[in-house]
Amino acid sequence: MFRTFVFLCFVVIIKNSRQQCSPSLPTSMKGIGGDAPQQADGVWYVYRKMGGNYSSAAQIKITSVAPYYDPVTSEPQQLQWWEIFSDTADSYCPHQFWTGSYSTSGTQIGSLGGSDDKYIMRPLDYVVLYHDYQNLLVSYGCGKSLADGVHCATPTIIAQTRKRPDQLSASEMDNFDNLINSAFSSYCVTVQNIPKETYGPKGTCAAIDPPFCIAQDIQGFKNTIVNTSSSTTTTTVAPSYGGYGAVPSVCKWPNSMPSQGKIDVSLITGKFYLYRRLFLPEAMPVNQYAVWTDMGPSATPLINAPGRTKWCEYVNYADAGSSQCVNGVYVGPIQDNGLQIGLILPTTTSGAIQPFSTMFLYVDASQQIFYGCGAQNLQTGICDSPVLVHLISKDPLQLTQAEKDAFDAQENVYLSKYGCSAAKDVPLTTQTAGLAVCPQVPTTECMQNHITGYQQILAGLQSY
Structure with a gap:
């Protein structure tokens, strides 16, 4: 009888704790890295997204420049740029570019600019919370913290897949969602809080050459690699x-x-x-x-x-x-x-x-x-x-x-x-x-x- 009472109390405690749990993301998280961040190169599709000002149903093409070692921390990094464009064949095809470095500890430090704002480059940093480079890449960023300096006021979650999301099977989506849930479970955030992107049959915007200011950033990265080899x-x-x-x-x-x-x-x-x-x-x-x-x-x-x-x-x-x-x-x-x-x-x-x-x-x-x-x-x-x-x-x-x-x-x-x-x-x-x-x-x-x-x-x- 006593054991039954204890068990019932334990169940009630768990239930109440779950009821009290509300989504709250922190200003910073510890990322995971890998020995070769350039394995992230190639085309990805935005599968789920919270926050951010990326276009809906976007493709992200990642290109690495070359590896180098951070001159302060000695940490291996891969200099990269991302071309971000909509999966649509509409006459209006906005583009964005992110330029920065992706470290083996999982941090992605750089700036984002796009055609809608004449490529004014704003700092935008991420940490990678999950990757297998072949199927799923989950990143988190915080643009601004709350007054307490601990919790994030403007969180961004980007979950990308190698395969077009509208071509994923139910089992593939269940597997990806479980991995995303595990990355954020301690913050009471699940895929129910991260909307799924909807892809249509219209086709894809054509890739473009980087505009002048983005090309300047990319060339600067290349110069840095040459000078810091x-x-x-x-x-x-x-x-x-x-x-x-x-x-x-x-x-x-x-x-x-x-x-x-x-x-x-x-x-x-x-x-x-x-x-x-x-x-x-x-x-x-x-x-x-x-x-x-x-x-x-x-x-x-x-x-x-x-x-x-x-x-x-x-x-x-x-x-x-x-x-x-x-x-x-x-x-x-x-x-x-x-x-x-x-x-x-x-x-x-x-x-x-x-x-x-x-x-x-x-x-x-x-x-x-x-x-x-x-x-x-x-x-x-x-x-x-x-x-x-x-x-x-x-x-x-x-x-x-x-x-x-x-x-x-x-x-x-x-x-x-x-x-x-x-x-x-x-x-x-x-x-x-x-x-x-x-x-x-x-x-x-x-x-x-x-x-x-x-x-x-x-x-x-x-x-x-």
């Missing part, structure tokens, strides 16, 4: 480069530097001068400075820790018409753990927009130090193309020796772990008084599209 040899830097001294260094620049803890991202605002910089193989700029503009809280809560989105313009001082006039723009979020992920474009060249990742090692009101590796060496663990930038709020021409020593000492806190030092391994920028500022160059249309996309996300004008 892993080597099997250790870099030997000529002592005569830039501000290097004649004393041989035992410096071993790492493939990546770990986060040094939480930083105050709000201090990365305003004008800062380039004090020291290591950026092989580029020539040293003259009297360069950067102006940081705070655009608001991080636009991609799925991937990013708390942080801010920053827009940075960098400008040189140089004689008019000098080859030293190199201006540029960076846009992207900086996490409070120091990770910076965004896009950069030299606006005075024909170079394409390129992904850019570094780790801020130190930030205070007077200086910023960040590091990345342009070409990792997976054989030696020593970076073939290290990037270290030290920015300061005071004009370097006005520094006292004591101030220089203090800045170098702060830099050495991080470099000494690798046998490096500011004085021996990171050139001072060339400082020359009396030079005019290089002419300001307007941002290109493509970079402005990215900036506008971030502004719309941050202003809450665009939901996913």
Whole structure:
């Protein structure tokens, strides 16, 4: 009798817990990855979809550029773009493109733009919650979190199948639905909350070549791959480069530097001068400075820790018409753990927009130090193309020796772990008084599209 009573109580408890369970998706989820994300290449069909601004009954064609290693985390990634178009033969065929990277841990970090909005690129990040690459791919994204920072206000779920959904058998759909349910069961979300797409007999929109701004992004990815390909040899830097001294260094620049803890991202605002910089193989700029503009809280809560989105313009001082006039723009979020992920474009060249990742090692009101590796060496663990930038709020021409020593000492806190030092391994920028500022160059249309996309996300004008 007692056992029967306990059993009945247990059943009632389960029933009540189920009644109390309501759909609630989190800001972030842990994805699953694989050794070869490029296996996702090819055509997929949207089977079920929650949220998002994709066209109904869409096809998604995934194309990988090449594999590379993230310059901050050393994580293997596959650079990709997706062409998204409707499964319809109507005269109106909207297209969208997603460009970004798909990591072996399951994160998909990139931007989305389409023909309906003149390809204004908005950040759109996903994690992959299920894949077998041959049949089903389930991804989750969160465009904006609720005020609690834990639950998602604008969730997106995309379940894609290799086979046209209107050609799936009942058993295939049951199998896929069970897999989708298992991915979201802990959040009280089932396929009943994720509408099934309806495909008609009208045919498919014709694929198109990527429009100019998307092609610029894709070319930037390709440039990044060429410039960051892993080597099997250790870099030997000529002592005569830039501000290097004649004393041989035992410096071993790492493939990546770990986060040094939480930083105050709000201090990365305003004008800062380039004090020291290591950026092989580029020539040293003259009297360069950067102006940081705070655009608001991080636009991609799925991937990013708390942080801010920053827009940075960098400008040189140089004689008019000098080859030293190199201006540029960076846009992207900086996490409070120091990770910076965004896009950069030299606006005075024909170079394409390129992904850019570094780790801020130190930030205070007077200086910023960040590091990345342009070409990792997976054989030696020593970076073939290290990037270290030290920015300061005071004009370097006005520094006292004591101030220089203090800045170098702060830099050495991080470099000494690798046998490096500011004085021996990171050139001072060339400082020359009396030079005019290089002419300001307007941002290109493509970079402005990215900036506008971030502004719309941050202003809450665009939901996913």
